[in-house]
Amino acid sequence: MSGFTVKPEPVQVPGLTHLHTGKVRELYATASGELVMVATDRVSAYDWVLPTEIPDKGRLLTALSLWWFERLADLAPSHVLSDAPPPGAPADWKGRTLVCRRLDMVPVECVARGYLTGSGLAEYREGGAVCGVALPAGLEDGSRLDEPVFTPATKAEVGEHDENVSFEAVSAQVGAELAGELRELTLALYGRGREIAEERGVLLADTKFEFGRDAGGRLVLADEVLTPDSSRFWPAEGWAPGRPQPSYDKQIIRDWLTSAESGWDRAADTPPPPLPDEVVERTRAKYVEVYERLTGTPVPFG
Numbered sequence: 498m499s500g501f502t503v504k505p506e507p508v509q510v511p512g513l514t515h516l517h518t519g520k521v522r523e524l525y526a527t528a529s530g531e532l533v534m535v536a537t538d539r540v541s542a543y544d545w546v547l548p549t550e551i552p553d554k555g556r557l558l559t560a561l562s563l564w565w566f567e568r569l570a571d572l573a574p575s576h577v578l579s580d581a582p583p584p585g586a587p588a589d590w591k592g593r594t595l596v597c598r599r600l601d602m603v604p605v606e607c608v609a610r611g612y613l614t615g616s617g618l619a620e621y622r623e624g625g626a627v628c629g630v631a632l633p634a635g636l637e638d639g640s641r642l643d644e645p646v647f648t649p650a651t652k653a654e655v656g657e658h659d660e661n662v663s664f665e666a667v668s669a670q671v672g673a674e675l676a677g678e679l680r681e682l683t684l685a686l687y688g689r690g691r692e693i694a695e696e697r698g699v700l701l702a703d704t705k706f707e708f709g710r711d712a713g714g715r716l717v718l719a720d721e722v723l724t725p726d727s728s729r730f731w732p733a734e735g736w737a738p739g740r741p742q743p744s745y746d747k748q749i750i751r752d753w754l755t756s757a758e759s760g761w762d763r764a765a766d767t768p769p770p771p772l773p774d775e776v777v778e779r780t781r782a783k784y785v786e787v788y789e790r791l792t793g794t795p796v797p798f799g
């Protein structure tokens with residue numbers, strides 16, 4: 498059983514209704530029917546939510562998501578209404594809270610891959626294809642794909658992995674027209690993200706978008722976008738196909754958790770131990786580094 502060591506007790510805020518506790522985020526509703534997404538400093542690795550938080554992670558990823566929403570706005574409207582916490586919210590919600598339009602969410606994880614790794618690589622090794630899309634022979638872990646691929650998944654139950662599905666299955670689920678729109682928009686958004694990231698020496702290996710429809714039926718970009726929690730970012734200088742690529746933000750934690758020093762046995766399905774201060778500080782520095790490298794600006798807080 499992976500997931501939470503101890504499920505956190507959500508902060509109660511007058512006027513807000515707590516709706517959902519995600520691995521690293523909380524979701525609330527306002528009395529007027531808007532949604533409030535709160536990014537915490539929690540971090541997950543190996544499908545576990547770790548008992549140690551990374552200071553400022555929530556603010557760094559919220560600031561990065563907002564930065565990307567602005568640069569994707571010509572391709573898709575976003576659900577974000579405001580980055581100001583609602584009245585009565587705790588002071589430490591500032592900078593890690595987004596008030597969003599409530600949408601009719603499309604029940605498809607819209608994943609685009611420009612490089613082969615993770616579940617895509619596993620599926621490719623099984624049958625030479627990902628989500629039913631045949632790929633050339635001879636690809637390795639981290640291989641760059643000639644063309645980015647839309648590899649949708651269905652949202653898994655809590656604690657389970659999302660399941661990769663074919664475009665045909667998505668068409669059967671949401672209709673061929675919407676499935677086509679989702680693929681086209683997902684690949685366009687990925688292409689924009691990859692282009693901007695590569696200009697800054699960062700490879701966007703893959704990313705997951707979530708869409709909803711507004712009252713007018715228009716597709717709106719929801720959730721978070723192009724953050725290290727929804728995407729794999731690799732430093733370009735460390736890229737070499739044929740082995741796992743160093744992940745910008747999670748590698749330090751993964752390496753420590755799988756080292757003898759942690760005393761943790763991932764296969765034993767026991768909760769991971771707390772992280773040493775040095776691992777926390779180095780991981781925080783990585784989140785700062787990916788924010789500053791992508792946006793070209795210093796983090797917007799102390």
Ligand SMILES: Nc1ncnc(-c2cnn(Cc3cccc(F)c3)c2)c1Cl
Pocket residue numbers: 517518519520522523524532534535576597598599600601602709719720
């Ligand atoms: N604009 C929207 N309209 C309707 N539903 C959503 C929605 C529902 N769930 N999620 C994922 C999630 C986001 C944060 C914290 C969590 F715990 C879970 C997003 C959104 Cl963003």
